[in-house]
Amino acid sequence: MTNILGSYSSLHPRSVQLYQQALQMFPSGVTHDVRFLPPFPLYIERAQGCRKWDVDGNEIVDYVMGHGALMLGHSHPLLVQAVNSQIAKGTHYGACHELELTWANWVQRLMPSAEKVRFTNSGTEATLMAIRLARAYTGRDKILKFDYHFHGWHDNVMGARYAESDVPRVSGVPMGTLENQVTIPQNDVALVERTLAENRDIAAVIIEPSGGSWGTLPLVEGFLAQLGEATERHGVLLIFDEVVTGFRLSPGGAQELYGVQPDLTCLAKILAGGLPGGAVATKRDIFALMEFTLDMEWNLCRRVFHPGTFNANPLSAAAGTAMLSHIADGRPQAHADAMTQRLVPAMNKALEGRGIPGCVYGLSSMFHIVLGEDCPRPRDGVEWPWDAANGASPPRTKLDIALALKRGCLNNGVDLMGFSGGLVSAVHQPADIDFTVEAFDRTLGQMQEEGIL
């Protein structure tokens, strides 16, 4: 009988061939860190709804969902129509266009704190801009962030995937930049207060309002509100990185769901309907820093500078407008949440049925899996059972277990986001969820047979 790795290779011969070519072109053969999967990643040929098909013809239920951008699934007819119709009218006018107003208007209508908006090309660019604005607004240099919170890959926010104490130096990031970043564990408001009091040069606090790494490390109840009060008391700006949570946790993102308004909001993913795009939205008049004044003789140094060839690109504006107008009533999000509620307890039941230590937990339409001896069992349903409130690190699945889970699930027709989680869309249906639970259970059984679990 072949094992998980053997089946993975024999099911995907064309992906093996393509990866051999890719190794000659890209570092480690991939174009995004999360796509690295030894001994080779899968190559996808087409996708529709919540499914995708690889180059060997295998059908896969997708939980990567465009890294969380595809709330309406792959190639939703509304989005296809919007992009097709725009492409025939032009892809780049090098000028202002009406659709950028419509797109921004949806952001203003949906996001409680969005008084003004500026479009960027990605979430990374959005956090870069928010931090630049916060520094310009306060005249201070330091940024306070939290362990495990991911805000893209520019120099100001690096090291986010690990507790910073694990990574004292990030390759290629100047020491001076790292020195302007203060990083602490989440969920400890007394520590936030102390850090803000001791560092009068902090411009802003940036946070993923789901908790670190899209809720891998959940926030304790009330932390966002306490953070809002603490930042206001210390005259520090609060940045919500809603690149994942925006339009997902509710039409108005985490800020609507939890009733906490940040000073600056970073958006991307769902915002642009599956095409590249991002935005910063502000509550106060922070964008005054970006306004031109005609008596300034184009003195760019005195204002916050923001060019960008593809800002508010018409194709992204078309897809984004179609997406936001369709999800504005919250029904798609409610469906995705309900599907996640069907999935998570059933996956926990599968773990329990097989006596495997581990836990599946989630927030809204996002879920995470931890497996193995070091990982706790779920307590009373789907809540995370470790002591996040006291700053405990989340349990980590060992790499060999995570790799086997990822490959095994792919063999059984399910693609997880990274090695251990997923994003559920508005087009996943109960039958897809039930298929996924069976695939997960079968994978667990195969891992047990091989002695991996």
Ligand SMILES: Cc1ncc(COP(=O)(O)O)c(C=O)c1O
């Ligand atoms: C919370 C968060 N912020 C920022 C980013 C960076 O966005 P992008 O990949 O569009 O640059 C990501 C990407 O996954 C993210 O999850």
